[in-house]
Amino acid sequence: MPECPMPDRLDHFGPELLLDVPARGTRRRAVEEALREAIRAGRLTPGTRLPSTRDLAAQLRLSRGTVAQAYEQLAAEGWLTGRSGSGTRVADGVPQPGADRTAGDRAPAVRSRPGPRHDLRPGRPDARAFPRDAWGRATRWAIREAPADAFEDGDPRGRAELRGTLAAYLGRVRGVRVDAAHVIICSGYTQALGLLADTFGGLGMTGAGMENPSMPDHVTVVAARLRVADIGVDAGGMSVAGLAESGARVAVCTPAHQFPLGMSMSPERRSELVSWAQDSAGWIVEDDYDGEFRYDRRPIGALQSRLPARTVYVGSTSKSLGPAVRLGWIACPPPLLEPLTEAKRLARPSSTLEQLALARLIDSGDYDRHLRTVRRGYRQRRDQLAATVRSRLPQARVLGIEAGLHAILELPDGAPDEATVMRRLRAASVGVHPLGAYTRGPSGHAQEGPALVVGYGTPPAHRYQAAIGALAEELRGLLA
Amino acid sequence: MPECPMPDRLDHFGPELLLDVPARGTRRRAVEEALREAIRAGRLTPGTRLPSTRDLAAQLRLSRGTVAQAYEQLAAEGWLTGRSGSGTRVADGVPQPGADRTAGDRAPAVRSRPGPRHDLRPGRPDARAFPRDAWGRATRWAIREAPADAFEDGDPRGRAELRGTLAAYLGRVRGVRVDAAHVIICSGYTQALGLLADTFGGLGMTGAGMENPSMPDHVTVVAARLRVADIGVDAGGMSVAGLAESGARVAVCTPAHQFPLGMSMSPERRSELVSWAQDSAGWIVEDDYDGEFRYDRRPIGALQSRLPARTVYVGSTSKSLGPAVRLGWIACPPPLLEPLTEAKRLARPSSTLEQLALARLIDSGDYDRHLRTVRRGYRQRRDQLAATVRSRLPQARVLGIEAGLHAILELPDGAPDEATVMRRLRAASVGVHPLGAYTRGPSGHAQEGPALVVGYGTPPAHRYQAAIGALAEELRGLLA
Numbered sequence: 001m002p003e004c005p006m007p008d009r010l011d012h013f014g015p016e017l018l019l020d021v022p023a024r025g026t027r028r029r030a031v032e033e034a035l036r037e038a039i040r041a042g043r044l045t046p047g048t049r050l051p052s053t054r055d056l057a058a059q060l061r062l063s064r065g066t067v068a069q070a071y072e073q074l075a076a077e078g079w080l081t082g083r084s085g086s087g088t089r090v091a092d093g094v095p096q097p098g099a100d101r102t103a104g105d106r107a108p109a110v111r112s113r114p115g116p117r118h119d120l121r122p123g124r125p126d127a128r129a130f131p132r133d134a135w136g137r138a139t140r141w142a143i144r145e146a147p148a149d150a151f152e153d154g155d156p157r158g159r160a161e162l163r164g165t166l167a168a169y170l171g172r173v174r175g176v177r178v179d180a181a182h183v184i185i186c187s188g189y190t191q192a193l194g195l196l197a198d199t200f201g202g203l204g205m206t207g208a209g210m211e212n213p214s215m216p217d218h219v220t221v222v223a224a225r226l227r228v229a230d231i232g233v234d235a236g237g238m239s240v241a242g243l244a245e246s247g248a249r250v251a252v253c254t255p256a257h258q259f260p261l262g263m264s265m266s267p268e269r270r271s272e273l274v275s276w277a278q279d280s281a282g283w284i285v286e287d288d289y290d291g292e293f294r295y296d297r298r299p300i301g302a303l304q305s306r307l308p309a310r311t312v313y314v315g316s317t318s319k320s321l322g323p324a325v326r327l328g329w330i331a332c333p334p335p336l337l338e339p340l341t342e343a344k345r346l347a348r349p350s351s352t353l354e355q356l357a358l359a360r361l362i363d364s365g366d367y368d369r370h371l372r373t374v375r376r377g378y379r380q381r382r383d384q385l386a387a388t389v390r391s392r393l394p395q396a397r398v399l400g401i402e403a404g405l406h407a408i409l410e411l412p413d414g415a416p417d418e419a420t421v422m423r424r425l426r427a428a429s430v431g432v433h434p435l436g437a438y439t440r441g442p443s444g445h446a447q448e449g450p451a452l453v454v455g456y457g458t459p460p461a462h463r464y465q466a467a468i469g470a471l472a473e474e475l476r477g478l479l480a
Numbered sequence: 481m482p483e484c485p486m487p488d489r490l491d492h493f494g495p496e497l498l499l500d501v502p503a504r505g506t507r508r509r510a511v512e513e514a515l516r517e518a519i520r521a522g523r524l525t526p527g528t529r530l531p532s533t534r535d536l537a538a539q540l541r542l543s544r545g546t547v548a549q550a551y552e553q554l555a556a557e558g559w560l561t562g563r564s565g566s567g568t569r570v571a572d573g574v575p576q577p578g579a580d581r582t583a584g585d586r587a588p589a590v591r592s593r594p595g596p597r598h599d600l601r602p603g604r605p606d607a608r609a610f611p612r613d614a615w616g617r618a619t620r621w622a623i624r625e626a627p628a629d630a631f632e633d634g635d636p637r638g639r640a641e642l643r644g645t646l647a648a649y650l651g652r653v654r655g656v657r658v659d660a661a662h663v664i665i666c667s668g669y670t671q672a673l674g675l676l677a678d679t680f681g682g683l684g685m686t687g688a689g690m691e692n693p694s695m696p697d698h699v700t701v702v703a704a705r706l707r708v709a710d711i712g713v714d715a716g717g718m719s720v721a722g723l724a725e726s727g728a729r730v731a732v733c734t735p736a737h738q739f740p741l742g743m744s745m746s747p748e749r750r751s752e753l754v755s756w757a758q759d760s761a762g763w764i765v766e767d768d769y770d771g772e773f774r775y776d777r778r779p780i781g782a783l784q785s786r787l788p789a790r791t792v793y794v795g796s797t798s799k800s801l802g803p804a805v806r807l808g809w810i811a812c813p814p815p816l817l818e819p820l821t822e823a824k825r826l827a828r829p830s831s832t833l834e835q836l837a838l839a840r841l842i843d844s845g846d847y848d849r850h851l852r853t854v855r856r857g858y859r860q861r862r863d864q865l866a867a868t869v870r871s872r873l874p875q876a877r878v879l880g881i882e883a884g885l886h887a888i889l890e891l892p893d894g895a896p897d898e899a900t901v902m903r904r905l906r907a908a909s910v911g912v913h914p915l916g917a918y919t920r921g922p923s924g925h926a927q928e929g930p931a932l933v934v935g936y937g938t939p940p941a942h943r944y945q946a947a948i949g950a951l952a953e954e955l956r957g958l959l960a
Contacts, residue, residue: 015652015845016652016653016848016852017652017653018652018655018781038651038655041657043657043785044652046648047648048648123631123633130631132624132626139619139623140620141617143612149607150803150804150805151608152605152802152803152938155801168524168525171522171523172495173498175498175500175518175523176523191828203613214660221826222827249609275733292496299498301498301500305523307523322633323629323630323631323632323633323828323829323833324626324832325831326828326831346670346700347671348668348670350667351803352803352804353804365495368495383706457627
């Protein structure tokens, strides 16, 4: 160790470069070969800017002239290009990655498939509705005003500002009864579900009842930790009789707007579910994924308000802001607070700046305004879908459209099965999902015949009518 | 369903409010009681702004006068306050949460303990070093320039912009050999480790060798999926003999700067580890948590470049940007790309705007500049620590300080045990960790006597010398 700070030979101001210069041959040749090798191996890619000769020389403890000669030589060979002002860069068209790549390195990459021309797949909000201006304002505010402790490890439950804002917001808009101390911020419903499954497992619970049909990915997340019991759904929502029969002590459900069938849980069923939780010391996980998108009547409050001590309420920005922002929240019953906080601590906190920006977005009223705007747009799309089906496909029924961003399109008796329907729609590049994709086992849900899950959030406004028109036309052809 | 879009009776422009108005008594009384109940139950908190009388009347389908009378009555009773311009709000000091809360609701909250006065706990970067201006610029750019598809579900590996930028950056700065198609963006090392444990488990592997000592939280994450074998660490780094003996086919290690002991893995040991992976079809997980913070000599390249086909390289912004931004990256060997991408898809993508902002930060050169600035600061702190120990505590040795944000302070023969040392330091509000907190079992590491893990990132600059002075003084008192 040096006695006092040593002069900072590595200080420089251009790009960083890691270069392993072999100790054989002349220094210039060694630098040349190290650079060639780095380019050949694909480690330095075309366009990558190299350090200045001064910086690289300081870093390698060589003379500047040595490095300059190496750069010149490589430029002459076509490996590098130099333009004044923008420095030396790796040339385009250099051979890379070279033949020295390990076999298997060139395995086919995961490809993102292009979406269908008429994209009516459910679960996706309208990308064009993202409130860039409002989010930009909120983010600027957060970066400028964030207190110093936003940049260091803090409360594993998340920022107090956002927890306080959400406690008030959820009380006001969804009827949730929670104080800020019992709100835990997470990155979305999927993370919440994983943390909850860990927590319930840690408390000795072995099974969870999940609605059938429901999101397959959610079942996968829970099933990694707990045995999943499939619970049927009828017109009133999740079957509490089925739940009681399963013996599970955890019930995962979508009371506001069952996914995907679309009914809201009836008042009677809510009371039954609350009694079940009280009588069997059960826990309710309420997935309020689109509770803010209800169109025709007064919003239905969260089930959580009926039994805050045994209901875990979970919401997120996934339907309101989409994947640009990844935040969710858990209103946590007091007995679960410590284990669930520990699970979240272990998973590491969510981005503090994003948390502060969301708090600002809500506090400023911009979030309410944004929700009103998009709700209006989705309701119009919902109405267009219903009208189109009524006029061009009167044999079919549209269900579950009081709320949300998707509907169930129930095909009439005598329609071909879902696989046949899907083949035809795929051929016409109409993207919807068969209801069967959400169903586990033979008779999980109330639907009898084939049915489709139609999302109406995704297509841009100018292509929406064409998309639902194409859907109706293809189905008409099939039903004729 | 209405035949055509129905007039939007719910459209309004003030705050949203969910209110359940009972259908008994007069309408005005019912509204009053619903509001009182919402406040009493803690669902509407002091300061919460209520909708205008016009909006609430439209929502409840009552006359505006009815709602206005209810507001007036409640203001007279002290439940609400009204100021012109800012609307009607829930008054401060209203009784809440009321006696109707379920028993257990008031369980003690998780408390965030205040940190020690002299905070030298390891693993924390300097909160004041966060590059607010540069991050603000990058974020503004991302929000303004993000293509439309950044707001919809996309590639589960993350944004192509950031994957391309990172492939070039990691090649240039850490010698990593990877193309953009094999980079997976995640929320940090902890998420990466969980995804990898799931992936290896899914591929039929049952055990993972992890360095001992290491981060207990990392062991917990892996142990939730795989059996963890404790692998000793000597002066050359992780023991490959111990690894081979364990039978594990996964090796999780910190080659650049062992955490917490601080040595970098020797060239011989690297070769042994590479041979182990080749001979036993093993997988290396390289945790490059502070690879960018190396002070005294040329950076040591990532181990990954030696065997890209069997090494999973993981890095993150946790040391460079702290918890304000939560992004990490995995350079993924081709055979693992599909299962690891599926694991990440299931966990949902990381915030796309944050991804685009990080790509911009790196592309603009601001990330390199930021790293140089903080590296200079940390090196000075490191030098101060070493000098202070040398002059005031010459019996002790400082180890592992070629790199990173922490050092090992090895106490001399005859020093009290770590528990005694920690009691004294806690009493003086000096926060460090005993090395034993990272060790599993009796003799996991090369240290013989008591040792402390001292982080030098956290204290603000003006309190840093006082913090290390206090540490040295307390230890001097103990060793006297």
